[in-house]
Amino acid sequence: MQQIPGTILDAIEAIQLPSMPQVLLRFLSATNDDQTSMADLARVVEQDPALSARVLTVANSPALRSGAEIKSLDQGLVVLGTRLMRTLASCLAIQSVFARTAGDMRYDLTGFWGHALRVGELASAIAARVGYPDPGEAYLAGLMHDIGQLLLLGGVGDSYGVLLGRSDDERALQANECTLLGTDHSAVGAWLVDQWNLSSFMADAVLFHHRPANEIVEADPLSRIVWSAHSIDNCAAAEPESALAAAVIEAALGITAAEVAAIRQTCSERIAELAAALGIESTGYPKTLPDFATPFEHFRSKLNDTSVTYSRLEALVRDMATMNSLQHNLTALCSEAEIVMALRESARILFGAGRIAFLFVQKDRQVLSGANIAGQPPLLQRLEIRLDSGQSLAVTALLEQRPASTFDGEPEAAALVDVQATRALGGEGILYVPLCTRGNRIGVMTYGVTAAQYARLLPRLDLVANFANLAAESVESWRAARDREQEMATTMKSGFEQRARKVVHEAGNPLAIIKNYLKIVSRKVPDELGVQQELTILGEEIDRVTQIVRSLVDVAEVPKDTGAFDVNTVIDEMLALYGETFFAGCGITVLKSLEPRLSPVAGDRDSFKQILFNLWKNASEAMPAGGRITISTRGDMLLDGQPSVEIHVSDSGPGLPPEVMQGLFKPLAPNRRPGHSGIGLSIVASLVERLGGRIGCQNQDGQGACFIILLPQAKGQPSE
Known part of the structure; x- marks a missing residue:
């Protein structure tokens, strides 16, 4: 692969990508609309190569990527979440306005945008035609095949503008790039895709889209698809080249010239409709490169006409607008980790900085520490700087x-701890910016940057x-809100415990x-009447109720029972006690299939009784006109590699409503069903977790709900 010169890498690593303002405006509007779904957002993002690249870059960053690669916009948007997307949209809009004011947006992207969308649509259509398994990946590769032009435009600026002119x-552009820059836009675009660490040929497809026809025939399918889509769009108006491209495409992909024409016509119509919806006059712009919108000399003269005072006022207003917009979005975030993540990505967008980290003050130990902060380099997680050291620039x-x-x-005067921080962030040097409010010192933002x-x-x-x-105020406000909530929770807990003791005392007597x-x-x-067993079970149930009531005085988690019990025995005992009340008396038939000689399950039997009680009660209430409940057990199952017992409880009722399935095992609103607390299933889930097990549920078409519980066997008990 062609090496990219270090000076070019320094210029493009901030990933400043200009977007089409029409798409950016729609994206900003969509993120501010609470009714917009992730699918709707993805449809907007996929209309702009720069926006798509930004989403995939952030989604694949170490702070967000949890292991699985993100190579689709739908996945990327889900990873980012609505709040972070809203912050991202605000920052991109601010950066775009700032760049335009500073003189960096002098190019008309209409032709570039139309070409990128046409190639994306063509690549998707070709992928579907040849049976490529992921047409969405082909669309993204086609959409971003020229993303290197935007990277060079944002990084190299005026020098690249000369090449475009x-x-x-x-x-011709590629030849000029290689001569003057030592690289070209295809290599730069492939570099960006490589940063996402995908197990995909997408980077190769971007890299190879200008390769000769005789070489592309032997390339991977995705590279052939993108090359063909690019050729179809470029040769639309040149008959000799169109014929040559058609021959190569037929050899590479088996698509005839007639099919190519049909695909091109369909895609052109789709792009024209999209352009009309966005208010863009033409996507058939003859030049597919970013083009000068205003002559540079004229633009500079306009800037020089602005007085110094007005420039300062403009900067002040712009900065106020920036901070107000960001502050509004940051207040909606729900955790310190989310705030830090949003601040880090916002700073990257606004300032084009490299890697950014945070060091927070640990008041109890009087140190600056990077521990317990998501997305930090491992070294900074362990780094501590004493506030009384007086050596580090951070202090x-x-x-x-x-x-x-x-x-x-x-450089030689830098403290060792600053050198360590610089190395951890991969920069040539470091910039510390204090995080302070009027009454508090929170920490420092740490920028690992190059000299440029x-x-x-x-x-x-x-x-x-x-x-x-603003970052300091956001973090401090969230911490203050958290402390208030904890104080309120402590007060409420104290009042609850006093009332609970009274309830326990009053209920204990009857x-x-x-x-x-x-x-x-x-x-x-x-x-000889044979009711002694039932009376014994009733006595045990009263003891269990007594224990439940007594547990009210201790809000802390009840210690786990280290004993064991037989699942089948407990089921039989519960059926003897509640079978008539829940089932027989309600016209419900009980089908029981208990595997004999099950190994004992670890934990306390009372928790399992409570699980069965709640599930059976719900099933009985779901079938007021009668029905069927099936209770089965099975051994020789595995839960996280541990021998376990599986319990099935299914009914023939209507199944769980969609709103219950969406928040399964979470407390429901108490007024959803009069006379019901709405916490039965959440209690079941917590009891299963207490037993070290796992529970799931699914609605069976026409057969009601089915709950599946896995409980680990007691240790030392062999699997039957």
Whole structure:
């Protein structure tokens, strides 16, 4: 693969990608609409190559990627979540406005955008025609095949603008790029896709889309598809080249010229409809490269006409708008981890910085620490800087409440801890920006930057500092809200415990009386009547109710019972006690299939009784006109590699409503069903978890609901 010069990599690594303003506006509107689904957002994002690249870059970042690769927009948007997407949209819009004001947006992207969408649509259609397993991947590869042009435009700027002005088409542009830059846009685009670490040929498809026809015939299917889509769009108006491309496409993919024409016509109509919906006048723009919208010299003269005072006022208003928008979005985030993640990605977008980390003050130990912060490099997770050390620039920045950088002094004078932080973030130097509010020092934002990045940040250091102040306020506000909630919870717990003690005392007396009367009845009833077992079970149930009531005085988790019990025995005992009440008396037939000689299950039998009680009660209430309940057990099952017993409880009722399935095993609103607390299934789930097991549920078409429970066998018990 062609090597990209280091100077070009330094310029493009901030990933500043201009988007079509029409798409960006629609994206911003969609993220602010609570009714917009992730699928709707994906349909908007896939209309712009820069936006698609940004979503996939953030979704595949170490802070968000949990192992599985993200190579579709739908997956990427789910990983980001609505709140982070809203913050991302605001930052992209702000960055776009800032770039336009600063003179960086001098190009008309209409032709580039239309070409990218047409190639994406063509690639998707071709993939479907040849049976490629993932047409969505083909669409993304086609959409972003020229993404390198935007990276170079955002990174190299004026120098690349000169190349664009000299080039009539992509072939000429590629030659000029190689001559003057030592690389080309296909290699730069492939570099970006490589950053996502996908097990895919998408990067190769981007890299190879300008390769000669005789080479592409032997390439992988995705590369052939994207090359063909690119050729079809480029040759639409050139008959000789169109005939040559058609011959190569037929040889590479087996698609005839007639089929190519039909595919091109369908895709062109679709793009025209999309352009009309977005208010874009034409997607058939003859030049497929970013094109000058305003001559540079004229643009510069307009900037020089602006007074210094007006420039400062404009910057102040712009910065206020930036901070207000971000603050509004940050207040909607639900955890400190979400806030830190949003701040990190926002700073990357706004300032084009490299890797960013946080060091927070640990007040109890008077140190700056990067521990327990998502997305941090492992070294920073272990790094601690004493606040009284006086050596690290991080402490200087925090105590003096001003940004501090290793670029401001002699490199050899940097403290070792600053050198370690620089190495952890992979930069040439480091910039610390204090996180301070009026009454508190929160920590520092840590930017690992190159010399070129620091030079770009230096004129905007005031905005960087304001952003850090906003970050500090957001973190402090969330922590204050958390502390208030904890204080309220403590107060409520105290009041609850007082009331619970009173309830336990009041309920204990009648329960004791009932237990004593059961003993009297047991002595008076002759053994030959065969009711002693039922009376014994009733006594056990009263003991269980007594234990449940007594547990109210201790909100803490009840210690797990280390004993064991036989699942089948408990089921038979519960049927003897509740079979008439729940089933026989309601016209419900019980089908029982219990595997004999099951190994004992670890835990306390009372928890399992409560699980059965709740599930059977729900099943009985779901079949008021009668029906069927099936109870079965099976051994020789595995739960996380551990021998377990499986219990099935299924009924012939109507099944669980969709809203219950969506929040399965979570408490429901208490007024959803009068007379019901709405917490039965959540109690079941917590009891199963307490027994170390797992529970699932599914609606069976026309057969009601089926609950499946796996409980681990007691240790030392062989599987039958």
